[in-house]
Amino acid sequence: MKVRWSTVLAGLLLAAFVAGCGAQPTSPPQATVAPGTGNDPDPASPASILPGSGQVPGWEPSDEATTYFADNLYDLVNGQADAFFAYGFEQVAVGNYENTEGASLRVEVWQVGTPSDAYGLFSSLRSGNTVSVATGSGQTREGDADPGRRLDFWQDRYLVRLFAPVELDDADLTAFAMAVAGALPGGGEPPDLLRQLPLDGLVPHSDLFFHQEISLQSYLWLGGENVLGLGTDTDGIWARYEVGSGAAHLLLVHYPSATAAEAALDALQASAIDSLVRAEARGDLLGALFGAISEAEADLLLDEALATE
């Protein structure tokens, strides 16, 4: 029997009132500093990287920059903080800007442990809409963008994210990108493990670089039990391939030892994942193919991915 609306309302109107009992407001835990003022004691800190007044024509900081560290990153991203910790998070500075027309833009500079971590964090957030970001002096970096709304790029051990709540001219985003990139240390090489990826069939910019399961699990769900034994001492790649008529994903993990790779292979094969086509451990590398791919094609890909010089 379906309950009628009148019955529903009768229950709804029984809600209780609990009197307010206010405590004093909690003090903000973040460190703040005016962008580009040189007031930050660490000249290489993300806060010091943020453009200051007059550095981007037509734009000014609209408030003090805020820096978040490991103990208060939850204040910025709540439960997503662990996803950043998995890439050696150290600190992030957030600056907000306004132009003369009242449009706003937010700049985040994330500092993580290594350039590989910065690449990994970048790869975990990208949409696949790859752009080339001019960073000055004729240099460019790989970026990822939603035109007029968002621009991400990585450099050295930093990930830079620009967000516009209302669409802007791409030139504004580019101007901020150049200002930030020019203040960052140059360079930064992608992880060595990327060189193991076979190029034939690889979907460009589809790779995810990771260390820990939290970074992989939204791409490959293995039940949340860390079947693969991933941790801070493992490097992994998850990349998409289009081979023949099908699409597949290659998982490649570098373990600290051959024993660990063998153990992960055993655990993976025992997990009965439907989409698993082939898996193999060779030395300290584990490779596995998932998806719509023949066993023969999977063997070819695995053989190349696990090859060592």
Added chain:
Amino acid sequence: MAHWPATDTSRVVLVRHSGVWAGSTPDPAIVLEMLDAGLSTLAETGDVLAIWRALFGPQERVLLKVNCISYGGPTQPAVTYAVAQRLQDAGLPAGNILIFDRTDNELAAAGYSLNEGGIGVQCHGARGTGTESALSQARARFYQELDWCDAIINLPTPKQHGMAGISIALKNHYGSIANPGQLHGNSCDPAIAELNAQPTIRGKTRLVVGAALMVSPTDWNRPEREDALLLSFDPVALDTVGRDILVRHRQEMGQNAGFLVGAAKHLQTAQALNLGATDTGLIELKEVVLG
């Protein structure tokens, strides 16, 4: 809030309108139309204002719990202001309506107009903590605004979540407490369900309106168009329907969606605590397409 198991099934209404986006902002008139149609379908009556009056007394203080932690994909303000408009149309004083999330900065960055003590609908972040509740993993310290209000309208926006799989209505209340960081272990389970079972939330929540004009199936700062509102009296059922929307988006993007289902253990825990229904057979989904 009356829902399964008090009813045979929990109803969730999904309202769509392909013309809701006028450029980069939603059309307020269409959002109001969607809200009216959704509530009318949910309550099985055409007199929308009568529904609002039945749900909320004329002098009650109503907290609209939005979710602005995501800079790029917050609860769309057009949806929240439509709800505030209908509360006023039903006779509630604007000053008794508080649009709330944990910080002023996040509300302002999401496009909300801060107003504390001025004329009109109130809007501000937390000003301190109030009551506490003991959960399995930690004591939850509610913001005092949750104590201040007589009633809550939960206004989440569907998002994937790196630990809990999804963040929709139930997870939205991690922004109602001062110490959410202590409740993220074991995929936030059973903390999410236990938090929502507290009288401060369960006893006051009258309606859930999911702002799904945009949803975030991957990165919170890369929301995708969905052109929909979700309405229910049951946050668990609404979360289940919202999860399925996120799953569809991820599948359309060629991405694995198993994580959204597997990690969202809190839905079954919430059902076990009688907070609502997540089993498919216990949910009645009604779709309304307006344009």
